[in-house]
Amino acid sequence: MYGPRDGAGPKNLAVLNCWLPEYSPTFVSYSHADQEEVGRLTVWLRDRGVRVVGDWDLRGGDSLLARVSGFISQAGFLIVVLSPNSVESKWVSKELEIAMNRQLSGTSAFTVVPVVIEPCVVPDFLAGVLRFDLSSHDHAREMERLLDTLSFRTRW
Numbered sequence: 001m002y003g004p005r006d007g008a009g010p011k012n013l014a015v016l017n018c019w020l021p022e023y024s025p026t027f028v029s030y031s032h033a034d035q036e037e038v039g040r041l042t043v044w045l046r047d048r049g050v051r052v053v054g055d056w057d058l059r060g061g062d063s064l065l066a067r068v069s070g071f072i073s074q075a076g077f078l079i080v081v082l083s084p085n086s087v088e089s090k091w092v093s094k095e096l097e098i099a100m101n102r103q104l105s106g107t108s109a110f111t112v113v114p115v116v117i118e119p120c121v122v123p124d125f126l127a128g129v130l131r132f133d134l135s136s137h138d139h140a141r142e143m144e145r146l147l148d149t150l151s152f153r154t155r156w
Contacts, residue, residue, distance in 0.1 A: 022152045024076020028054040029095040031085035037117045038081055044143060050150055072098050077111050077150055083118040100125070113149060
């Protein structure tokens, strides 16, 4: 098992392309129009040892629906990145439908985690779910709270 070395910080995890076992695989659902902001979020999470997967892991010839469903079925979390773009996205809606069906089945631990990157109308079925607001003035604190949510160590 690899972990951050003393003095090296989390950067050696990114170089080794590995993740820490305290984090479940996490699927990221987002609109491609928000790719730049989502890229910064995923790099930040990966630098801290979170195994982040998304549509960027697809290969030519893959069945989009089958691969995305497979990713979601293996994940412990689905981060849905909320913005005006993603709220209107049919693919984000489809990914959320797959995720909510999995969550409602109750066959395994799975959590949908909303992350707001730009003020928008939050879908009704997520209105009562705690979300992280990265568009707020306290961006760094929200990022740390998100990281804690994705960790097994904070659940005990």
